[in-house]
Amino acid sequence: MRGTYVRVGGVTFHGSDPAAAPVEGFVFVEFEGWNDAPSARGEKVPRPDAHGDFDLPVTRGPRLVTMSGWCRASSPERMGHFRSQLTGLLADGQLGRIIVDEFGVTQWADVRIYGDPRFRKRGRSRYADWSIAFRSPDARKYGETREFAAGETAVHYGNFPATPTHRVTGTAGGYTINGPSGKKFTVTSGPGSGTDRIDMATGRVYRNGVLMLGIVSQGDLWTVGPGLPGVVHTISAGTLTTEATDTFV
The missing domain is CATH 2.40.30.200 (Elongation Factor Tu (Ef-tu); domain 3)
Structure with missing residues (x-):
């Protein structure tokens, strides 16, 4: 044991x-x-x-x-x-x-x-x-972090709402991440050959590690609840990867 x-x-x-x-x-x-x-x-x-x-x-x-x-x-x-x-x-x-x-x-x-x-x-x-x-x-306490592609159901195995993080690549133009209940997060320019990281706890966008200001036109925030049904994320342009960490209280 x-x-x-x-x-x-x-x-x-x-x-x-x-x-x-x-x-x-x-x-x-x-x-x-x-x-x-x-x-x-x-x-x-x-x-x-x-x-x-x-x-x-x-x-x-x-x-x-x-x-x-x-x-x-x-x-x-x-x-x-x-x-x-x-x-x-x-x-x-x-x-x-x-x-x-x-x-x-x-x-x-x-x-x-x-x-x-x-x-x-x-x-x-x-x-x-x-x-x-x-x-x-x-x-909160935290556990394992899992990655989900666009269209997959993001879930976690804690007992408290988890704040996801999004990574966006593969687009030089603007994009919109679609979340639950019609919520959207829209960025007016893309990372090009780099990576955008979006912290859904704060709505901040980091491009290649640098905080970007004035590029969010709609900044809805959301969480991923424990267990099912989870949240399916989609994106209008580029490639989206969502991270969700098991979150406990």
């Missing part, structure tokens, strides 16, 4: 299954915030002189992941090495990636360190107790 593993910044944390525990290294006993959906949030605006509140959108807050467990070392030098690894994780505040292998599925999210890492040696033994926390400003 495959164990649970968490990797951050080159450090691997093993699940507490004794059969999968390493000879030395980090083993977590508590792992909170990853398998739970972040809290829902939204404005509460009462209806004047009426029952209830106005119906306003609800969004998800950031994800806080906390871990704690024990560490085993084969020597005092190795113990010092593990302490440095833990306290140095994302220490300068940079964004890093947490990758979790669990239930036979690999998921990831981008995080920053949160609070203070703790590493406490157990007396003169070769064991230590540790704890650490990470905060992901994006409530």
